Amino acid sequence: MPDLLNLLTDIDGVSVGHATDLVLGSGVTVIVFDEPAVASGTVLGGAPGGRDTGLLDPSMTVNAVDAFVLSGGSAFGLDAAGGVQAGLRELGRGFAVGPVRIPIVPQAILMDLLNGGDKDWGLHSPYRDMGYAAVKAAAKGAFELGTAGAGTGATTATSKGGLGSASAVSSAGHRVAAIVAVNALGSATIADGPHFWAAPFEQDAEFGGLGMPAVADHRMRLKGMDTPATTIGAVVTDAQLTKAEAHRLSLAGHDGLARALLPAHLPLDGDTIFAASTARHRRDDMASLMELCHLATIVMARAIARGVYMASALPVEGAQMAWRDRYPNGH
DSSP: OOOOOOSSGGGGTEEEEEEEETTTTEEEEEEEEEEEEEEEEOOOOOSEEEEEEGGGGGTOOOOEEEEEEEOOGGGGGGGGGHHHHHHHHTOOEEEEEETTEOOOOOOEEOOOOOSSSEEEOSSSSHHHHHHHHHHHHSSSSSSOSSSSSTTTOOOSSSSSOOOEEEEEOTSSEEEEEEEEEOOOSSBBBSSSSSTTTTTHHHHHHOOOOOOOSSSOOOOOOSSSSSBBOOOOEEEEEEEOHHHHHHHHHHHHHHHHHHHBSSSSSTTOOOEEEEEEEEEEEEEOOHHHHHHHHHHHHHHHHHHHHHHHOOOOOOOTOOOOOOOOOOOTTTT
């Protein structure tokens, strides 16, 4: 379809905003829904950090969210959701409790405190203000990938991490897309070469078109044995889903994470994937749900590779090299 951007904003009713600070070496990304979206999520890493992730369990009462927040800063970054809530409250958004409205904004954070950026922010972290700036910047259409928003300070075992996104359309015409901040203990690339683990799923040379190497060296490569790391993201569809079905979609997103990063879901990873439905298009059959899960796996894998492929190194001494710096000729 010609109007697709291969981004999360290909889903009608979804806006994305970034706050990026290259000196800090960190940032915030917010996914805002025009109307509350049925949502769930899953945490499969052993060292997660998040806010309001418990309410995403299908057994919990609140069924829909106003936004998702992805942030750097480790636990300090949890302040970002407060800034996002402030921005949404100005717009009159939120879950009604009597005369009060409370914006529902589940958040996941990643660990980027050791990337060389200036983290000497004084008494209060900057993340609340960055969350507010990100929601104010939220818009439909194209948005920056790579070293932007929550992907600003992200790293992997081999090359600079970053923010990625990808989209697809099902045979029934439903759209599904992923957004992800790739900050992995493991690697998105194979051995010490340029090839991506997600290569079998690539579309239109979106991350270099290199395919797979003749031999795939799958020995473990980690950026540290005692350094927490997290890949965080979301899968969103315009197809109508129940909360339980959104939960299943988030698990399929994790399947894509595990196909694009090796290793994944480690004891020191905090891998978290949210899922949401804008319910713009009716769907109530099992076959379409299974195809959406299939596509969720693929778009998440592609988004992870794109996040690393599009990243640039932080402008600080000793910063991790980006894929494009390591392979300036694309191979």
